[in-house]
Amino acid sequence: MLKFTIKRLLISVVILFFVMFIVYALMYSLPTSYMEKTARELSQKPGSLKSAQEWLAELNAQYGMDKGLIGGFLVWLKSAAVGNFGDSWQWTDSVTNVFHDCIWYSFALGLICFILEVVIAIPLGVLAAKKQYSITDYAVTVFALIGISMPTFFVATVYKLVLAVKLQDWFGLSKPVFDISGMQGRDYVNLSEVGKFFDVAKHFVLPALTLVTVSIGSLMRYTRTNMLEVLNADYIRTARAKGLSEKKVINYHAFRNTLIPIVTILGGSLPGLFSGALITETLFSIRGIGYRSFHSMVAGDIPFTMFYLSFIAILTLLGNLIADILYAVVDPRVRLN
Template sequence: MLRYIGRRLLQLIPVIILISILIFTIVKATPGDPVGSNLDPRATAEQRQAERARLGLDKPIPVQYWNWITRSVQGDFGDSYIYKRPVIEVIPDFIKNSMILNIFVYIFAFLVSIPIGIITAVRQYSKTDNFFSAFSIIGISMPTFFFGLLLIYFFGVKNQWFPISGMETVGKNIEGLAHVKDVLNHIALPGIVLIIANLASLVRYTRTSMLEVINQDYIRTARSKGLEEKVVIYKHAFRNALIPIITIVGFTIPSLFSGAVMLETVFNWPGIGRVLVDAVNLRDYNLLMALNMFFAILTLLGNLLADIGYALVDPRIRVD
């Protein structure tokens, strides 16, 4: 297993290099100029040219890429034009805020959706199955920003049960359990939106995967031998149905850090998704490239963890 992981990590190096070239090329091809972000609008042409030279934007594109990638490998992603600080200092705080929101949501969604998916598969076409099938269709088809706006109106504006924006109450200097309670109140509405959206898709994936397995010949054989239904479902069927679910887990890992761009914008949540939108709108190229590389590497690592998970749940898959 260790040899397999080492080999896969080595294979990721050329992929990461190609991704970095692609990201750098696309960002440089976008219209706009970051020079204006650092200068007074009344700056002269000479001042703008001097600023371009300071940022290294007057050099050829291949030279700019080489300078950027060599600095990035050393942990220097340049300065953010928006926050006037090194990018490496800007990103961690916002990633932490996104993780606070997403980790709770995904843990809850997986713990609830997998048992529901198993029950709906075992009781196919029952009232329970029909209810959660309708729930999944509605949850998948409803845009998160629209659902978020509905919750803001009914629970935030009309009834004022929960705060509608931010991560904590502005102006309150509270600590300890009071601060935790305040943050949980702010998590409530965006958390509900994310939980519903994730439950809808995970229940459907689990149900479909279980239905494919419980109709196999070896499941009927296990039942004919007199095994208890719980043993047949949870020991034999569920283990083989885990492979598609593991795939989803692999794709979920980047989401824990990347945040939900649209949802964070609607609820004004200070997460990394909003930072990415601001970086695009304000031409903060250093921050934009660093974030995209971070998300790309997380996606590759998520795929690697999914492959390792396949081998753990299915001994027929060899990783040597």
């Protein structure tokens, strides 16, 4: 197992190198160049003595963009290898600071949704499979499909309308239960530390609800399908023939086998915890990584985008490795000697 892990890690380093290069090449050839934009701005400022062309050459030299695709990539790689990711062009701060500022909001949101998704979708999937073609099964399936089919912005708008606007009218409350957007209430600065935490937490309720609603369906359907397949297996009949109760058959014999494919999916969702939710974060004005990375990419901010995408690539590779290791934990057939 150790040998396997080390081998996989070494392969991952090679994959990572190429992923970074491809990302750099894509960013390099993007039509929106941060340099061009800035050069044009500078040349139009009053008192500018240089033309846009001259500014561009100077900026390119300053930012290390005059060495071509390969040269530029090697310069970036050299400093990134020792942990120096440079400064973000768009946010005028060091890349790691910008990342540190926004990642924890996205991570908190992602983690809450991940936990809720697992806790709700897996039991529901098992329940639907256990009572296949019953009213429960159909109800669960219909709700799951509604969740899958509706676009995020629509779900978010419906939640905003009902929970942030109408709820106040229906119950005649003095102020809205949830705010429509933002991360802090109006009197945030006056609150105690605990109060501040709960205020932010309250503002995460609607985005979390939106994300869970749209993501729960696929995992639930996946669990149901796998559970049904396992329930038809011969060893489940053996378990029943042993005299085990239905509860034990499903929760012990069948569930352990259902876990095998589910683990692969869950391992693959590790990078999802850090990648942020672009649409939801924008709709609810949450200053998370999804929002930041989107604007960095649009502005052609190479240092930040490179750092962020490399980070996601590492997480993806790590997620796959973890999924493989977990696979061996739950399925003795794939254990290596």
